[in-house]
Amino acid sequence: MPWELPRDLDTPALVVDLGRLEANLASMASHAATAGVALQPHAKTHKSVEIARRQRAHGAHGLTVATVGEAEVFATAGFDDLFVAYPLLPTGPKATRLRAVGDLARVRVGVAAPEAAPLLARALDATTRAQVLVELDAGHHRTGVSPEEAVAVARACADAGLEVVGVFTHPGHVYGGPGAAAGAAADEARVLAEGAQRLAHAGFEPRVLSGGSTPTARLAAPPATDRWAHEQRPGSYVFNDRIQCALGAAVPDQVATVVAATVVARGPGGRFVIDAGSKALGAERVDYLVGFGEVVDGGGAGGPGSVVTRLSEHHGTVETIREPPAPGTVVAVVPNHVCPVVDHFDEYLVADGGEIVDRWPVDARGRLA
Amino acid sequence: MPWELPRDLDTPALVVDLGRLEANLASMASHAATAGVALQPHAKTHKSVEIARRQRAHGAHGLTVATVGEAEVFATAGFDDLFVAYPLLPTGPKATRLRAVGDLARVRVGVAAPEAAPLLARALDATTRAQVLVELDAGHHRTGVSPEEAVAVARACADAGLEVVGVFTHPGHVYGGPGAAAGAAADEARVLAEGAQRLAHAGFEPRVLSGGSTPTARLAAPPATDRWAHEQRPGSYVFNDRIQCALGAAVPDQVATVVAATVVARGPGGRFVIDAGSKALGAERVDYLVGFGEVVDGGGAGGPGSVVTRLSEHHGTVETIREPPAPGTVVAVVPNHVCPVVDHFDEYLVADGGEIVDRWPVDARGRLA
Numbered sequence: 001m002p003w004e005l006p007r008d009l010d011t012p013a014l015v016v017d018l019g020r021l022e023a024n025l026a027s028m029a030s031h032a033a034t035a036g037v038a039l040q041p042h043a044k045t046h047k048s049v050e051i052a053r054r055q056r057a058h059g060a061h062g063l064t065v066a067t068v069g070e071a072e073v074f075a076t077a078g079f080d081d082l083f084v085a086y087p088l089l090p091t092g093p094k095a096t097r098l099r100a101v102g103d104l105a106r107v108r109v110g111v112a113a114p115e116a117a118p119l120l121a122r123a124l125d126a127t128t129r130a131q132v133l134v135e136l137d138a139g140h141h142r143t144g145v146s147p148e149e150a151v152a153v154a155r156a157c158a159d160a161g162l163e164v165v166g167v168f169t170h171p172g173h174v175y176g177g178p179g180a181a182a183g184a185a186a187d188e189a190r191v192l193a194e195g196a197q198r199l200a201h202a203g204f205e206p207r208v209l210s211g212g213s214t215p216t217a218r219l220a221a222p223p224a225t226d227r228w229a230h231e232q233r234p235g236s237y238v239f240n241d242r243i244q245c246a247l248g249a250a251v252p253d254q255v256a257t258v259v260a261a262t263v264v265a266r267g268p269g270g271r272f273v274i275d276a277g278s279k280a281l282g283a284e285r286v287d288y289l290v291g292f293g294e295v296v297d298g299g300g301a302g303g304p305g306s307v308v309t310r311l312s313e314h315h316g317t318v319e320t321i322r323e324p325p326a327p328g329t330v331v332a333v334v335p336n337h338v339c340p341v342v343d344h345f346d347e348y349l350v351a352d353g354g355e356i357v358d359r360w361p362v363d364a365r366g367r368l369a
Numbered sequence: 370m371p372w373e374l375p376r377d378l379d380t381p382a383l384v385v386d387l388g389r390l391e392a393n394l395a396s397m398a399s400h401a402a403t404a405g406v407a408l409q410p411h412a413k414t415h416k417s418v419e420i421a422r423r424q425r426a427h428g429a430h431g432l433t434v435a436t437v438g439e440a441e442v443f444a445t446a447g448f449d450d451l452f453v454a455y456p457l458l459p460t461g462p463k464a465t466r467l468r469a470v471g472d473l474a475r476v477r478v479g480v481a482a483p484e485a486a487p488l489l490a491r492a493l494d495a496t497t498r499a500q501v502l503v504e505l506d507a508g509h510h511r512t513g514v515s516p517e518e519a520v521a522v523a524r525a526c527a528d529a530g531l532e533v534v535g536v537f538t539h540p541g542h543v544y545g546g547p548g549a550a551a552g553a554a555a556d557e558a559r560v561l562a563e564g565a566q567r568l569a570h571a572g573f574e575p576r577v578l579s580g581g582s583t584p585t586a587r588l589a590a591p592p593a594t595d596r597w598a599h600e601q602r603p604g605s606y607v608f609n610d611r612i613q614c615a616l617g618a619a620v621p622d623q624v625a626t627v628v629a630a631t632v633v634a635r636g637p638g639g640r641f642v643i644d645a646g647s648k649a650l651g652a653e654r655v656d657y658l659v660g661f662g663e664v665v666d667g668g669g670a671g672g673p674g675s676v677v678t679r680l681s682e683h684h685g686t687v688e689t690i691r692e693p694p695a696p697g698t699v700v701a702v703v704p705n706h707v708c709p710v711v712d713h714f715d716e717y718l719v720a721d722g723g724e725i726v727d728r729w730p731v732d733a734r735g736r737l738a
Contacts, residue, residue: 008461010738044682066683086644086683087633089697092377112634115696142684143634143642172681264456265481265512273512275455278709280737283653312541313413313708314435314455314737315511327484328458339682340647343713346735366715366734368649368683369379 003258003297003332004354011262011330012276014345014362018352020256021051021238028237029058031218040064040083042212042235045339047364048348049077051238062106064212064233068097069367075104077363083210085168085233087112087135087143088120094369095123102130108208110135110168112143114156121160132157133168133210134199138191139184140172147194151202158204166208166228167195174215177288178247185219196228214240215249241338246289257348258296258332259341261316263325271317272301272324276333278311282340289336292316298331299323308333372627372666372701373723380631380699381645383714383731387721389625390420390607397606398427400587409433409452411581411604414708416733417717418446420607431475433581433602437466438736444473446732452579454537454602456481456504456512457489463738464492471499477577479504479537481512483525490529501526502537502579503568507560508553509541516563520571527573535577535597536564543584546657547616554588565597583609584618610707615658626717627665627701628710630685632694640686641670641693645702647680651709658705661685667700668692677702 005015032039041055042064052063052074062081065071068090071082082101087110090098101107102124109120112135124130134153137144145153154164169191174184192209199206212233236243239257240250261276281293295306295318305321316333318324325331335341343365350358374384401408410424411433421432421443431450434440437459440451451470456479459467470476471493478489481504493499503522506513514522523533538560543553561578568575581602605612608626609619630645650662664675664687674690685702687693694700704710712734719727 010462010466012737089631089633091631091697093379097379113696116633119697141636142679142681142686143636262458262460264458264485267510267512276737278651278653279712282647283651283709284647285652285654310511312511317511327482328460328488340652343648344735344737366713368381368645368713 002302005260005297005330005332006349006351006354006356009260009330009349011260012280013260013349014257014342014347015260015332015351016239016257016348018350018357020254024238024240024254024256025054025058028217028234029060032232033059038229038231040210040231040233042085042233043070043074043364045235045342046238047342047362048360049074049363050360052079061231067367067369068094068101069369070364071101071107072097073364073367075101080105082106083108083233085110085170085210087116089116090119090123095119098123099125108133108165111153111157112145114153117156117160117162121162124162130162131165132162133166133208134164134195136167136169136191136195138169138171138187140170142172144169147191147198150195151198154199154202154204164199164204164206166206166210167192167199168210171211171213171216174213174247175243175286181215181219181247181249185216188216214244215247236338239338242289242294242334242336243286252296255334257338258334259293261331261333263327263329263331265327266324270320270324272320274316274318274331274333275314276316277314279313280341280344281308281311281316281333281335282337282344283311284337284340286336293333293335295320295331296334299325299329301325301331371671374629374666374699374701375718375720375723375725378629378699378718380629381649382629383626383711383717384629384701384720385608385626385717387719387726389623391423393607393609393623393625394423394427397586397603398429401601402428407598407600409579409600409602410607411454411602412439412443412733414604414711415607416711416731417729418443418732419729421448430600436736436738437463437470438738439733440470440476441466442733442736444470449474451475452477452602454479454539454579456485458485459488459492464488467492468494477502477534480522480526481514483522486525486529486531490531493531499531500534501531502535502577503533503564505536505538505560505564507538507540507556509539511541513538516560516567519564520567523568523571523573533568533573533575535575535579536561536568537579540580540582540585543582543616544612544655550584550588550616550618554585557585583613584616605707608707611658611663611703611705612655621665624703626707627703628662630700630702632667632696632698632700634696635693639689639693641689643685643687643700643702644683645685646683648682649710649713650677650680650685650702650704651706651713652680653706653709655705662702662704664689664700665703668694668698670694670700
């Protein structure tokens, strides 16, 4: 089913299809329930209190966030189980802010270096139940330590007065290309189990093995055991995007969010220009996709073969094998990676049956710190 | 002189050095005054009422903006001479908003297609002095028409009741690489002169020849004549960035804005990871630079040879030939392209002599429509 945009949009605009969003939420919740996995979805994708409430209504246990700023937004909105899945080194204002969040919600925090332990302990202080998860590197080679190194990090945490409740990883190498999902999911499961075992042998009591990415979410997690629970932290599944489709984690009918843009000019050779550029679509590229986004609705130009191949800040140049639409036509663009795109907008226009039925703020937009 | 960051920053943060900013403003203003060029700087770079006021204090005639949303912000703040240097096709809400801006300020608008003329005329309506400039393509091949085609666009505008006051172009091909500036500046001057002459021969009275980009701003414009005035619309010069330095349009001491980030982990092989990712630094790349940004301050890692080579949303991986700084160190990163970076932040931290002396809102942040 193609995208059908509402009329009279003031472009560029971020449009979410309510039916597709709800279907995506229900599908992942159902998978988690069947697999015996706790769902702690990553709110960095949507940054929306309304969507987080819908995730909770579908059975999510808590929320994952990337920053203290995001934690502030969701704690203030009443979410009392937050995991900052990021190796924070809170000093100065950030330490004060993290402590204030800890007064509103149970906050678990990631830790990937011994140096972070005393800073986290000071920020979360002794009166809070200061819980940390040790970050493991499952093959993405970004942050995180090996299962062997996890013991030293956990010891530094314990020495600082923090409670080590488990291990977590993000198998980001799944985004290397189509075909990477099965291997990345296996890496995730293996490294989490090894890390938890190492911690258990060293006298810790890991209770949570936390993995997560949308492409691996349905592949990675074995069911919970008596010893520990598995949780998953997928983010992009709520909306999906061009990368998720390319990796086989979604089909085009599951893309719930697009950028609406107006055709402002036609060029030679089947090119046309839209009023969504890098400030709307982001400039993220991957080796396995041409360009920055794909046009899926808009006159005759919607569908495979209409790709945003060049970006300025407020211009996107589309090359198409179809008939370029007339200036003034509004088109729908599926971005490569939806998460940073959302951060460019103040609100979602919520569409249902081709009508705008609501507007939701991007509550945690720009909460980078 | 290296960057010196203030202490106790809550990262990632956007930091502007007041002395360097003022020097950049003064230098471009002085060039324009000497060259007899009207300076109509592009506010899409800074999106800041405070910086726009400083530009005006240095002699800027008016402001250039990219969107109606930016025009709304600056018109409301009292700027009464605005040029929307973009080929708008205002329909629906945007037409209503453009008219409201026209009640607050003299608004000139770009036009690049005959189809736009009736829409602009309706939006700006007959009571306003509805002035347009025809966009010319100087070699960037994005939007804009040839000098020959400009006459047809101008006729459509006149037929719709719009006043055609001149021509404009953005020689964006200057960003193709080092060495492109002289050719792009010559293209700009040539196409503006040809376009104006064609319009004059067709019975129009072009009064403004408007060009602009930071790398060409000091090269392109011949002085004003009795027949028409030249104006320049540079944007990035207020801050400069890694691309401006690579193109020879600035030297490192003229980089006035950086992203401050905290080292959160060290990796093998001299890598370290900072808490500024694509949501802070943008993901824009150019062929003639490695990576996404360069670290210029922070422990021993500041200086040539420390490059952000990989980005996630909240992680930047830096490869360095220097000693990787300890976790917790705050570093200064010069982004590739500063304009989209500013749009990721709500405020500037204004630094002077290593102290934060003020905070300025990014007033037009996210005003994409």
